[in-house]
Amino acid sequence: EVQLLESGGGWAQPGGSLRLSCAASGFTFSSAAMSWVRQAPGKGLEWVSGVFGSAGSTYYTDSLKGRFTISRDNSKNTLYLQMNSLRVEDTAIYYCVRGHPLSSSFGMDVWGPGTTVTVS
């Protein structure tokens, strides 16, 4: 079964750091495009960052201003999100998602249950 499972969420003070992890199983992780999507309490979805293509190119939403870093360890089938200089507005559920296997431009077909980050 294809699965994603996030961990590492929790509470942090403004200015603090957290590292999220996403353990993947049931598919060839190394060839998958992967992203983080977040959802603030009572709000809509926001794509945060992704790693795409065989070269592992990384992309971020503009508002992060270099505070977050996405990475992957294909030997461990794990995706990471290092979050530094956290702000209250980073409070959200963070979802790990897989790009569609036919093309990462088609959509995101597998979502983890999410991990909650609270900054206060």
Next chain:
Amino acid sequence: DIQLTQSPSFLSASVGDRVTITCRASQGITSYLAWYQQKPGKAPKLLIYAASNLQSGVPSSFSGSGSGTEFTLTISSLQPEDFATFYCQQLNSFPLTFGGGTKVEIK
């Protein structure tokens, strides 16, 4: 950045109704648009990919159409389990962006 505008933002409908949600992009995105359904307390679920392709396991009552800047998600006959919030997402260019969402509630 490409902005996606969904309409309506809220929709009240009855079981059996035909429902249409629109997503407009601020610039052309060819067919790189996806639709998701999210129920309270759950992760979103992919319904439609590449504008008009039904994701495996999704009921055929869902359909998507459009290209360029205007897209629609249609539910041909609303079922009790379909009441949820729906989002569109563009994957044409970075940063990827989502629409603001359409909440479909029972009338």
